[in-house]
Amino acid sequence: MNEPDIVGGDTPDPSKDDSIPIDPRTVARVARLLRWYPSDWRARYGNEFEAMLYSSFNAGEGGARLSLDVVKEGLIARVVGSGVVGTVAPPLKRARASVAEIFVGIVGFLVAATVLSHYVERWRAFPTSTALERAQRSIGPVLRSAQDAIRSPSVSPAQRYAAEKPYFLEAQRLWNHAYLHQASGAPVAFDQIMHISLDAAAACLGIILVVGLIAGVTTLTRRRRTRLLVPGILLAAAGGVLVLREIAFRSSRFPYSFSLEIRAVLRGSPWAWPSVAYSLFPLLAVVLIALGGAILLSRAELGVHACKWMGRLAVGTGALLVVALVCTLGWALTLSSQAPGYLFWSHQGVFGTSLLSVFVVAVLIMAGATGLVIGGSTRCLRTESFESA
Amino acid sequence: MRDDLSGLGRYAGPATLILSSLADGEKHGYALAKDVEDFAGVHLQPGTLYGAISRLEHKGLIEALPGDRRRRPYRLTSSGAVALHAHLLAQRQVAEAGLRRLSAGWSFS
Numbered sequence A: 001m002n003e004p005d006i007v008g009g010d011t012p013d014p015s016k017d018d019s020i021p022i023d024p025r026t027v028a029r030v031a032r033l034l035r036w037y038p039s040d041w042r043a044r045y046g047n048e049f050e051a052m053l054y055s056s057f058n059a060g061e062g063g064a065r066l067s068l069d070v071v072k073e074g075l076i077a078r079v080v081g082s083g084v085v086g087t088v089a090p091p092l093k094r095a096r097a098s099v100a101e102i103f104v105g106i107v108g109f110l111v112a113a114t115v116l117s118h119y120v121e122r123w124r125a126f127p128t129s130t131a132l133e134r135a136q137r138s139i140g141p142v143l144r145s146a147q148d149a150i151r152s153p154s155v156s157p158a159q160r161y162a163a164e165k166p167y168f169l170e171a172q173r174l175w176n177h178a179y180l181h182q183a184s185g186a187p188v189a190f191d192q193i194m195h196i197s198l199d200a201a202a203a204c205l206g207i208i209l210v211v212g213l214i215a216g217v218t219t220l221t222r223r224r225r226t227r228l229l230v231p232g233i234l235l236a237a238a239g240g241v242l243v244l245r246e247i248a249f250r251s252s253r254f255p256y257s258f259s260l261e262i263r264a265v266l267r268g269s270p271w272a273w274p275s276v277a278y279s280l281f282p283l284l285a286v287v288l289i290a291l292g293g294a295i296l297l298s299r300a301e302l303g304v305h306a307c308k309w310m311g312r313l314a315v316g317t318g319a320l321l322v323v324a325l326v327c328t329l330g331w332a333l334t335l336s337s338q339a340p341g342y343l344f345w346s347h348q349g350v351f352g353t354s355l356l357s358v359f360v361v362a363v364l365i366m367a368g369a370t371g372l373v374i375g376g377s378t379r380c381l382r383t384e385s386f387e388s389a
Numbered sequence B: 001m002r003d004d005l006s007g008l009g010r011y012a013g014p015a016t017l018i019l020s021s022l023a024d025g026e027k028h029g030y031a032l033a034k035d036v037e038d039f040a041g042v043h044l045q046p047g048t049l050y051g052a053i054s055r056l057e058h059k060g061l062i063e064a065l066p067g068d069r070r071r072r073p074y075r076l077t078s079s080g081a082v083a084l085h086a087h088l089l090a091q092r093q094v095a096e097a098g099l100r101r102l103s104a105g106w107s108f109s
Helices: A024-034 A039-058 A064-082 A091-120 A130-150 A157-182 A186-221 A225-250 A258-266 A270-299 A304-338 A355-382 B004-022 B029-040 B046-058 B078-105
Strands: B062-064 B074-076
Touching (some): A024 A039, A039 B046, A091 A304, A091 A355, A258 A270, B004 B062, B029 B046
Antiparallel strands (some): B062 B074
């Protein structure tokens, strides 16, 4: 077979033509675009890709479409190179990425379930009792008279605010919950099973994090400290945030109105920081732990056996999450049949909305997180040959 | 015959164009883009072009030849030629069936 000639070898390439001056801004732009790609990709294709970009810019093709295309492909190369998807990365790297994916999935599920539980925690606090029912019915007129009172023109905005938030809403919430006195049987059983599943899943998460930390220490002893710098900083920051939250808790200043406190802090009033920290910092800590833990697990030198073992553990965790998800749906269905409209009552969810919005978002996150855990465990176990890594 | 390009999913379009361009000889990135523009009228952006090149090289359908690091030429491998052939045959089948059915029910002046 005859070797064909290099076709196009004589095609004018502006980047190689010394007569075409290269604008310093173009040089900076090319360098910026290249940074979207992972380092191993740049090591392999960086030079020729850079030349290609110069050629395109000099040919007047360097518009926003080119930048968007480079950014998109750079991100794809990063995701594929990290081993989260595709088969380009080595098997062991893909398995480590899958462990990180499992970790993120379990954290996401637990956070969504915890938030949902926070909003529905008092749903079965009302046993069947005629006396209690009568007492609860009496809340109605009281609420209405309170509502009329605070609408009176003689009430100052501050008093109205104090009456409305949080006491008025709390009374409204109690009033709504009063209708749940019939809830029993199936919803209670679903709730119990869901909580047991979540506790077991949390235990699995703890085991995965401990194994990741042990692998991290092993990596440190092998003097590859720079790989763990970012996850170390993120986990340490999470610890710092939790300490600050504890300080805020001990300051005995709890959120009165979150939006008001946020506005006060933004206006430069430091007195409101504990209530902002008390509310926001746990969320921030969870995000930092999820990020730090995921990067730690993908970078720590988890061995072949550890990856396979984590895959098996994740299969069990995935099953627990499926049980918890099914029980959450079962809980909602059976409770809705016993207390029609419960999910639609106002002031149960966020910003005065019904519980349905919280429920839908939480269930969607829980379903996605379950998919991540199951997908990650399958990829961990199906990795054909770790030894070739 | 198994079509190796089917595994590239939505990337099969740029991949087919690149393999078709390399079918008549080796080319470097810029020459590839210009050739594709000439014979197919499709302008491949640099990101798309090099994304497809890296995927094709990983699948062993093309290979890089030694040369200037800034103008590295690529060549079709034998498995790349087989995959391209199978893919184009399948496309031709679809195109012929579509044209036949169109001509039966529609007239084009």
